[in-house]
Amino acid sequence: MKVIRLILGKLILLLNAVFSPKPQQRSDEEQQRINKELESMTLYQFESCPFCVKVRRAAKKMNLPLDTLDAKQPSNEQALINGGGKRKVPCLRIEQASGEVTWMYESSDIIRYLEQRFP
Structure with a gap:
């Protein structure tokens, strides 16, 4: 089973590298603002x-x-x-300005959150 996971994992990484999406273009000011906000998040x-x-x-x-x-x-x-209570990935750690920390699991929830916060 470990061998299959290893092979599939490497295949996923290869396909991801070959078919990597092009990043959205923003103004420099907007991208700097977003980068600053992202400093409070860790995946x-x-x-x-x-x-x-x-x-x-x-x-x-x-x-x-x-x-x-x-x-x-x-x-x-x-x-x-x-912090999050379980060993499950992906998990997005979000630290609010107040210091409160939210641990968000589930890939679809994380993507939805990012799309809403950074349209």
Whole structure:
């Protein structure tokens, strides 16, 4: 099973690289504003997870350079479990200006949130 996952994971990454979406174009000022807002967000993910790839592709298409953390790294995994309550990816950590932190799971929910926040 691990061999199949490894092969499929590499295939997903290859196809993602070959068919990478073109980023949305914005004015420099608008992109800088968005980049500043994105500093409060982090995507916990596994590199070859198909749902994580889905979120990363959507973010790239929307020209949203999200910070990503590999949830397989022990310190990142522990932060994900401590903060979000479970070891599940993709997970978008969103820190509000008030300091409140939201942990959003489910790729479709994450993409919908990003589309609404950064039209």
